[in-house]
Every structure is written in structure tokens, then in C-alpha cells.
Amino acid sequence: MAHNPLMRAEQDIVEPLLAQIRAKRALDVGTGSGRYQPLLEATGASVHGVDFSLAMLARGHGARRVCGDACRLPFRRAMFDLINASLMVGDIADLGELTREMARALCTGGHLVYSDFHPSWAQRGWSRTFRSADGELHSVSFNAHAIDDHLTALEQAGLRVRTIREPRLGSQWDGSEPGIKAFRRRWGNPQVVVVFHAVKEP
Numbered sequence: 058m059a060h061n062p063l064m065r066a067e068q069d070i071v072e073p074l075l076a077q078i079r080a081k082r083a084l085d086v087g088t089g090s091g092r093y094q095p096l097l098e099a100t101g102a103s104v105h106g107v108d109f110s111l112a113m114l115a116r117g118h119g120a121r122r123v124c125g126d127a128c129r130l131p132f133r134r135a136m137f138d139l140i141n142a143s144l145m146v147g148d149i150a151d152l153g154e155l156t157r158e159m160a161r162a163l164c165t166g167g168h169l170v171y172s173d174f175h176p177s178w179a180q181r182g183w184s185r186t187f188r189s190a191d192g193e194l195h196s197v198s199f200n201a202h203a204i205d206d207h208l209t210a211l212e213q214a215g216l217r218v219r220t221i222r223e224p225r226l227g228s229q230w231d232g233s234e235p236g237i238k239a240f241r242r243r244w245g246n247p248q249v250v251v252v253f254h255a256v257k258e259p
């Protein structure tokens with residue numbers, strides 16, 4: 058589930074986009090613990106998930122969860138009519154390589170929906186952090202991609218962009234999340250995620 062405000066802001070945009078696509082075979086790239094697998098299944102599609110972390114795959118549930126690299130997908134060409142990739146593109150240095158590989162696995166007319174940390178993260182010097190069970194704070198590196206880099210990679214892979222969305226954190230968290238108040242004081246209400254929906258051209 059979306060367990061933090063950023064994931065919630067992202068899912069509020071991605072979930073309705075997925076729901077309007079009538080897919081038969083869907084792939085969730087960088088599936089992690091499988092947050093999007095039930096949402097993709099709810100569209101009526103048969104769903105595969107792929108992730109290169111066995112630890113993340115072990116945390117999730119559902120059939121057809123495969124260990125593999127997003128840049129060398131272990132699937133034949135044109136196998137899927139919908140690919141979702143949520144908040145994993147920041148782990149990839151070569152956006153062109155990833156986008157070409159997802160386009161290869163998509164059939165003509167197939168849909169790609171994916172999200173990334175907003176480029177403003179790099180401009181503002183934000184970092185990705187999490188606290189482990191022992192209370193220690195860890196920082197996770199990420200590759201910042203400009204909107205123009207996404208658009209170039211999509212175009213070069215033969216994917217036509219239908220929608221770009223740049224959600225902000227929802228106001229429902231203001232009272233409940235202690236960090237959000239401080240965040241708003243410092244940064245206002247910036248866009249935190251970017252979401253793309255593109256279609257593979259003939």
C-alpha cells in the first residue's frame with residue numbers, strides 16, 4: 058500500500074490512469090513488494106511483476122513475480138499491452154536503455170505508465186531517506202532525470218506521450234504527519250512526483 062504521503066500523491070494519479078486502460082497482459086516493472094499488482098489485476102489483466110531484488114520479491118505476494126533486470130526484461134517482445142513502473146526510474150542511470158526495453162516488451166498500441174521523483178528534488182538538494190528498525194537514518198542515492206530527458210527517451214523509443222502529471226503532497230496529511238508541517242514551512246507546496254502515460258506507436 059501507499060505508506061507515505063509521496064506514494065499516496067503518486068498513486069492518486071496513477072491508479073485512475075491504469076483503471077481506464079483495458080489491458081489483457083500487464084507487467085509491473087520494479088514491482089517491489091507488489092503495491093501495484095492488485096490494482097493492475099483489478100483492471101482485468103493477467104499480471105507479471107519483475108524486480109531485481111529477491112528481498113523485495115519475498116516481501117510481496119501474488120503469482121508471477123519474477124527476478125530480473127528492468128533493462129533486460131526476461132520476457133519476449135510485444136508480450137504486454139500495459140507496463141507500469143512506479144517510482145523505480147530514479148534507480149536507473151540510463152533512461153534511454155530502460156525506455157527502449159519497456160517499449161520492446163510492449164505490443165503496438167500498448168500503454169506505458171510510469172512515475173519518477175520530480176526533477177525539483179535534485180534542484181533543491183533533497184535526498185531519499187528511510188529509518189531502519191534500529192532507528193538509524195539511511196540515505197538512498199538516485200539518478201535525477203529532467204522532464205526533457207524523459208520526453209527524449211520516450212520519443213526515441215517510439216512512445217507517444219499522452220499525459221504528464223506533476224502531483225503535490227495532499228493536504229490530508231497536514232495534521233497527521235509531523236514532518237509535513239516543517240516541509241511546507243520550508244518548501245511551500247512543490248510538485249514531488251512526475252507521472253507519464255505514453256502509447257507505443259505503430
Ligand SMILES: C[S@@+](CC[C@H](N)C(=O)[O-])C[C@H]1O[C@@H](n2cnc3c(N)ncnc32)[C@H](O)[C@@H]1O
Binds near residue numbers: 086109
Ligand atoms: C522505490 S521501490 C518502488 C516499488 C514499487 N514500484 C512501488 O512503487 O511501490 C523501487 C523498486 O525498483 C527495483 N529496481 C530498481 N532497479 C531495478 C532494475 N534495474 N531492475 C529491476 N528492479 C529494479 C528495486 O529493487 C525496488 O524494489
